[in-house]
Amino acid sequence: MVSLTPRAERLLKALIEQYIAEGQPVGSRTLVKQAGLEFSPATVRNIMSDLEELGLIRSPHTSAGRVPTERGYRFFVNTLLAVKLPKTLDMASIEDRFLADQDPQQLIESVSGLLSQVTKLAGIVRVPRRADVGFLQLDFLALSPTRVLVILVTQDGQVLNRVIHPKRSYSVSELQQAANVFNGAYAGLSLDEVRRSLMEALRRDSEDMQQILRSAVEMAHQVFAGEAMSEAPLFVSGESNLLAFPELSNTEKLRRLFEAFTAKQDLLHLLDQSMVSQGVQIFIGAESGYEALESCSVVTAPYEVDGQIVGTVGVVGPTRMSYDRVISVVDVTARLLSGALSHGLPG
Numbered sequence: 001m002v003s004l005t006p007r008a009e010r011l012l013k014a015l016i017e018q019y020i021a022e023g024q025p026v027g028s029r030t031l032v033k034q035a036g037l038e039f040s041p042a043t044v045r046n047i048m049s050d051l052e053e054l055g056l057i058r059s060p061h062t063s064a065g066r067v068p069t070e071r072g073y074r075f076f077v078n079t080l081l082a083v084k085l086p087k088t089l090d091m092a093s094i095e096d097r098f099l100a101d102q103d104p105q106q107l108i109e110s111v112s113g114l115l116s117q118v119t120k121l122a123g124i125v126r127v128p129r130r131a132d133v134g135f136l137q138l139d140f141l142a143l144s145p146t147r148v149l150v151i152l153v154t155q156d157g158q159v160l161n162r163v164i165h166p167k168r169s170y171s172v173s174e175l176q177q178a179a180n181v182f183n184g185a186y187a188g189l190s191l192d193e194v195r196r197s198l199m200e201a202l203r204r205d206s207e208d209m210q211q212i213l214r215s216a217v218e219m220a221h222q223v224f225a226g227e228a229m230s231e232a233p234l235f236v237s238g239e240s241n242l243l244a245f246p247e248l249s250n251t252e253k254l255r256r257l258f259e260a261f262t263a264k265q266d267l268l269h270l271l272d273q274s275m276v277s278q279g280v281q282i283f284i285g286a287e288s289g290y291e292a293l294e295s296c297s298v299v300t301a302p303y304e305v306d307g308q309i310v311g312t313v314g315v316v317g318p319t320r321m322s323y324d325r326v327i328s329v330v331d332v333t334a335r336l337l338s339g340a341l342s343h344g345l346p347g
Contacts, residue, residue: 002054002056002075004051004054004075007039007043007047008047008050008051009079009080010037011031011037011039011044011047011048011051012051012056012057012072012075012076012080013076013080014031014036014037015031015048015051015057015066015068016068016072016073016076016080018030018031018034019067019068019320020320020321020322020323023245023246023247023320024065025059025060025064025065025066025067026065026066026067027064027065027066028041028044028045028048029041030065031044032044048066051066051072052066054071055069055071055072056068056069056071056072056075057069057072068319068320070284070285070286070287070319073284073285073297073319073323074284074287076323077282077284077323081323081324081327082324083323083324083327083328083331084324084328085328085332086118086325086328086329086332087325090118090325090329091332093114093117093118094114094118094329094332094333094336095336097110097111097114098336098337098340104340104341105127107337107340107341108125108127108128108235108311108337108341109125109127109235111123111125111235111313111333111337112124112125112235112236112237112238112313113237113238114333115237115238115313115314115315115329115330115333116237116238116241116315117238118329119315119317119325119326119329120238120241120244121238121241121242121315121316121317121321121326122236122237122238122239122241122242122261122315122316122317123236123237123238123313123314123315124234124235124236124237124267124271124298124300124312124313124314124315124316125234125235125311125312125313125314126233126234126268126271126272126275126311126312126313126314127233127234127235127311128305128310128311134154134155134188134189134190134191135152135154135155135186135187135188135189135190135191135193135194136153136154136155136187137153137179137183137187138150138151138152138153138179138182138183138186138216138220139151139153139179140170140175140176140178140179140216140219141175142169142170142171142172142175143163145169146165146166146169147163147164147165148163148164148165148166148170148175148219149161149162149163150162150163150164150219150220150222154191155305155306162222164219164222165222166215166218166219167218170215174215178215178216178219179216181216182216182217182220194220198217198220198221199221201217234264234267234268234271236261236264236267239258239261241317242254242257242296242316242317242318245317245318245320247295247318247319247320248295248296248318253295256291256292257292257293257295257296259292260290260292260293266288266290266292266293267298267316270283270288270289270290270293270298270300271300271311271312271314272312274300274301274302274312274314275302275309275311275312277302278302278309279301279331280299280300280301280327280330280331280334281299281300281301282297282298282299282300282323282327283297283298283299283300284297284319285297285319293316295318295319296316296317296318296319297316297317297318297319297321297323298314298315298316299314299315299317299321299323299326299327299330300312300313300314300315300330301313301314301330301331301333301334302334303334303335303337303338303341304338304341304342305338305341305342306342307342310341312334313330313333313334313337314330315329315330
């Protein structure tokens with residue numbers, strides 16, 4: 001990272017803030033008039049020339065003004081930006097969503113819409129892979145001699161139901177005992193660990209396995225084998241908000257960007273990267289590593305359940321975004337979601 005004089009830092013900060021607000025190349029006269037700098041136009045021009053040589057700003061072919069480069073935005077975010085709490089109106093919108101009476105899965109899925117609504121950009125939420133979710137308990141309910149309803153409850157509050165057809169009929173007491181034995185053996189493991197254990201138990205099918213556990217394993221396997229344990233859904237809201245930014249209006253850019261929203265794999269990979277560390281992560285332009293996002297910035301933050309990171313929330317917008325506002329909104333949303341999932345919804 002380059003080192004700038006205090007004067008150069010002030011000018012760069014003023015230029016970037018002006019460009020974010022107006023979306024037009026910023027000239028030296030504009031900086032002197034509107035940014036409150038006490039520098040002469042000649043001094044401003046000299047500093048801007050130095051900043052351009054450092055690769056922090058550039059001059060578009062059609063204008064004498066300057067615009068920030070990705071490197072300039074990165075210096076701004078790392079060194080010059082003061083992140084504040086969300087505005088009162090933004091905070092009220094965010095808190096209202098978490099006061100609503102929703103089950104955990106609905107709450108997670110609704111957050112992409114909340115982020116889009118508050119920031120006027122595209123909101124994204126990476127839902128926990130079901131395979132990583134902890135198993136809490138299983139219940140068997142006889143529907144008929146040939147059909148049993150299996151109720152699977154996960155540690156994050158999800159309830160999954162499936163009707164299975166066991167090899168023989170079971171009494172109510174047998175089903176209750178099978179559930180008790182199964183829960184005692186597998187509670188606390190992730191769903192993926194339970195699935196692997198069931199496959200291994202069926203493969204061994206040792207004589208010393210209790211008959212009641214064998215029955216429970218056989219019935220439970222029908223559920224775990226059928227669930228999409230590797231799924232990692234991504235919810236995206238507000239993609240159309242990005243059409244309002246001229247810098248994203250190029251047809252080819254839009255096509256690649258919306259294909260990325262549809263295919264989701266690139267975004268999922270990016271969100272997975274942000275799950276390895278605490279706090280807000282910011283990918284500016286080409287830093288994401290994906291061509292479709294080269295004109296965008298992605299701001300993400302992980303959310304937790306009982307101290308374990310399980311997913312990510314974020315915002316996608318042009319590199320010309322209000323970073324101070326977006327960062328604070330994403331950070332607060334992730335923290336409130338973590339609290340709601342770990343301790344229950346307030347209200």
